[in-house]
Amino acid sequence: MSDHFSRRQFLSASSLLLGGTVLSGVSKADPNGLLADLLPADGAAKLKVALIGTGSRGAGMWGRDLQRNYSQQLQFVGLCDKNKGRLAFAKNYIGCDCPTFTDFEQMMAQTKPDLLIVCTMDATHHEFIIRGMELGSNVLTEKPMTTDETKVQAIVDAERRTGKQCRVTFNYRYSPHRAKIWELIRNGAIGELTSVDFHWYLDTSHGADYFRRWHRKTENSGSLWVHKATHHFDLLNWWIESDPVSVYAQGSLDFYGKNGKFRAENCRTCPHTKECDFYWDVTKSKYYTDLYVNNEKYDGYLRDGCVFKNDVDIYDKMAATITYKNGVQVAYSLTTYSPYEGYRIAFNGTEGRIDAWIEESQPEQKKDYDELVLFKNFGKREYIRIPHGTSGHGGGDKLLQDQIFLPNIPDPLKQCAAARDGALSCLIGIAARKSIEQKQVIQIADLTDIELMVEKPYQRIV
Ligand SMILES: NC(=O)c1ccc[n+]([C@@H]2O[C@H](COP(=O)([O-])OP(=O)(O)OC[C@H]3O[C@@H](n4cnc5c(N)ncnc54)[C@H](O)[C@@H]3O)[C@@H](O)[C@H]2O)c1
Structure with a gap:
């Protein structure tokens, strides 16, 4: 697989390509931009988007937000959900006038989307990602890309087989604070990165919410090792810019x-x-x-399920040691019943250290910035304040959408996440689950045929 894919390759449907050449169309929205190259010459001037999973995330960020903010660039051609009532509400909430479907195959056959957005329950993502690519669409999937190693392999195989691409919506990479950390590390602010201490705290409101919903069962979410920690593992993979090699983990259910x-x-x-x-x-x-x-x-789905139900089978306390191909080692933990929500993180390097303590829930003293401290060995410390963005997830959500749907948005921080990135973040969580079950270190290379690299490859696919 090539290390570099263009925005054009990701967004263009097979109908836009002839003999490997992109047919130039006429863009009403953006006559001079890159988008002009993506549009079909047959007069359909917008990217045709279909959405499966019209729950909270689908109806909101990938439904209403796109309809409101990017309707010059795209048009919804189909919405699908297995719950026909939620589907009808979501169509109205999104404000689009496309047909709705409870049958995915029917939607794909009838609407032939350029881009399929997948926002269903985690354990079902692979079905739609794979079938979507087989039916000629590129795919944008919510995290986690999937929930076990067999499904990871199947997605990677489908990408190779179909020539289509799957992008994973890792919005956490786009928060200005985390982007600043990436820049500092890449600019050598702490010399060579050697280890990371990363501890994430979910509070008794947001954390508890995972135990009310479908997420409380491993068969649905892959456990919080996958559903939640995929964000954290993707951040680590991106910051460290190398592939994970081995995982040793512990965890238990102590509270819920x-x-x-x-x-x-x-x-x-x-x-x-x-x-x-x-x-x-x-x-x-x-x-x-x-x-x-x-x-x-x-x-029959109950959004307000009891957090103390006996069928909860995911861990609520987790810790892992992760090693990377470039020698970096990570101490990670996730706690789900903390009095506050946020994280503590430290990056140790040969010439210094970066420290940050982020409280995402801080009702008494709301700040409009996040802070980090840059320490130099034998030098002075520097306090760096990074203003919050205004959209969800620290400002990351809008930046991610802009990069996908607006033309000519560069990617200097390599925030674009391809299927390989989705795979490797899931695989750390999958390995952690296995490590607890088997009480041993798990090698990531044993889980799929993805070749692990010292320097993580970057794929610009949109
Ligand atoms: N990136 C983020 O920060 C972020 C935030 C929230 C949710 N998410 C992700 O978005 C996805 C959806 O989460 P949500 O909170 O909207 O959940 P949700 O339960 O509100 O919505 C899921 C929807 O998928 C539908 N669905 C489930 N299985 C289906 C199937 N087989 N066929 C058709 N429809 C099916 C359900 O009926 C429901 O409407 C999850 O993968 C989640 O991890 C990501």
Whole structure:
């Protein structure tokens, strides 16, 4: 596989290509930009986008946001979800007028999208990524790309077989604070990077929410080692710019699930609401009521499931040691019942150290910047403040969307994430799960046929 793919290669559908040459079309939106090259010459002036999974993420960031902010560049041609009530609500919420489908194959056959966006439950992503590429679309998938090593291999194989590409929406790379860290490391601010200490804390609100929803079962989410930590492992892979080699992990379920003193099916039917710190009335949110509560009759899915249900089988406390092909070693942990949400991270190098303590939930003292400290061995420390972006996830969401859908956006920080990046971030979490089960170090190279590199290859695919 080539290390360099152009934006054109990713976005252009097979219908745009003839004998390897991109047919030039007429762009009403952007007559001079790169987008002009992407558009079909047959008069269809916009990128044809189909979306599967019209839940919270699909209806919001990959639905309404795209419709509102990028309708000059794209048009929705189909929406699909297995829950017909949620699908109908989402269509209205997104504000598009395309047809809706509960059958994915039918949507693909009828709409022939240039780009398929996948926002379903994690364990199902691979089905749509693979089939989408087989049916001629490029794919943009939410993280995690998938949940086990067999599915990772199947996606990589499908990409090779079809010549189509899959991009993973790693929005965490786009937060200005994390981008600054990348720049400092690449600019040699701490000499040669040797190790990273990375500790992430989910609080008793956001953290608990994973235990209410489908995420609480490994068969759906791959556990938080994959569903959540894929973000963190992707950041590590990107910052370190090398491939992970081995993982040793430990983890347990100490707080949620079977550890509760009482339990119920969900909060609305619970007899313990007065004594439970985790009682949550989902009906106070009109959006959640419209999206989930009103559509329970179609699939029985309860958005306000009890965090202490006995069927929780994911870990709520995790730690791992990860080694990289370039010799960097990482100490990582994830805690899911912390009083505050955020992370502590330190990068140790041969000439200094970068330290950051980020509190993402800080109701008493809201700041509009994040800070890091750059220490020089035998020198002075420097405090660096980085203003927040204004969109979701520290400003990352909008920057990611702009890079994908606006023409001529450069990628100097190599933030674009291809299927290989999606694969390797998942594989660290998958290896961690296996390491706990097998009580031994797991070699990433044993999981798939992806060749591990000292210097992580970069693929600009959009
Ligand atoms: N990048 C981020 O920061 C971020 C944030 C939130 C969610 N996500 C990701 O977005 C994805 C969706 O999460 P969500 O919070 O919107 O969940 P959700 O439960 O709100 O939505 C998932 C939707 O997929 C549908 N679905 C599930 N399986 C399906 C199938 N086989 N066929 C058709 N439809 C199916 C469900 O009915 C539901 O409408 C997940 O993969 C999640 O990891 C990413």
